[in-house]
Amino acid sequence: MAIEVDYRFPPGVDAEKQAKIIAVGQTVGTWDARFAHREESLKSHLAFVVSVRKESTGYSIATIRFPQANVENDIPSLLTMIFGKYSMAGAAKVVAVRLPENYGQLPKVGISGIRERLGVFNRPLVMAIFKPALGLSAAEHAAILKEVATAGLDIIKDDEILGDLESAPTLERLRACRQVIEELEEKTGRTILYAVNVTGKNPVEMARRLVKEGANALLFNVLTYGFCVLEQLASDREINVPIFAHPAFAGAMCAAPDFGLSYSVVLGTLMAHAGADAVLYPAHYGSLPFDKQEEEKIRDSLRARNVFPVPSAGIHPGIVPRAIADYGTDVILNAGTGIMDHPDNPAAGVKAFFEALELAEPGKPFNLASLPEGALRRAVEKWGNK
Secondary structure, X not given: OEEEEEEEEOOOOOHHHHHHHHHHHOOOOOOOHHHHHHHHHHHHOOOEEEEEEEOOOXXXXXXXXXXXXHOOOOHHHHXXXXXXXXXXXXXXEEEEEEOOOOOOEXXXXXXXXXXXXXXXXXXXXXXXEOOOOOOOOHHHHHHHHHHHHHOOOOEEEOOOOOOOEOOEOHHHHHHHHHHHHHHHHHHHOOOOEEEEEOOOOOXXXXXXXXXXXXXXXXXXXXXXXXXXXXXXXXXXXXOOOOEEEEOOOHHHHHOOOOEEXXXXXXXXXXXXXXXXXXXXXXXXXXXXXXXXXXXXXXXHXXXXXXXXXXXXXXXOHXXXXXXXXXHOOOOEEEEOHHHHOOOOOHHHHHHHHHHHHHHOOOOOOOOOXXXXXXXXXXXXXXXXXX
């Protein structure tokens, strides 16, 4: 089995030369007559250049095929092989990585498992973020959760910058919110997932403790803590809850046009092969600049491995028809401000999303003139429908 990688070089770079440098330098390197007796073995570890093509933009795309035998079926060794030392060699960007189906790991829970745990199978899921992000007590988190859970919310998560802080220690937040979840289950028979932020110097041990304390989902900043930690979380039998991967730090790796890796590689391919159950990333119609084609590649990479796509950042009820057109039903709509800052209250923010899901039909008007009085109309008055 082989691994194929596409590298994009800007105009003025000799792409054929650089591709050959990568193929040799990122694998075996050169050897002399002293190793003639090992030549067959050495050649089996060499990468080779499949093709180099020039685009109309003046950029060139070089495709290189690497032996799977060179890596350890994980993301860190993969990144070291395909772009480790060469990432410091000048302008070049990894724009696609094609991995064998058996590379890495599949999610333990994924799309099907998350739906099963929530008992929701035929519509998009709605997710909220605790806001304000910092400064609330554990009791205040629980009060917010109770309000949005009662309104029908499916999932809520900590903000990614909320750690194990003195103002609201992680275990205290979990215990307070777990009580709300148990009361909801007892009264209604339905549940809500609370993705607790996993942080600290030993995140795997922290995750195990959170699960023992009743956590039913986890949030993890993969790129700041490392793919190897995500892989440990995903493969740990004690951590039997969905892991929501956050894209924090992705811009530092992906935003430069001629350096680093593309968003679709990092947030799509690599996350999908590292064991994430759901992955957050910006939507192109949200509050962060994001390319529509990159978003589509991420969506497709994740779904191919049963991982939930979670378009985020600036999501509000007014964009639901566009999101449904892009994603259909297998999507988690993730809103912070779009729920918590609804003109009436957070519960109305949740209701506005469900009203939007009911009204979002192809060809059907979705504007102020067509919307009845209620939570959705109030949301569209504030945020618009684009």
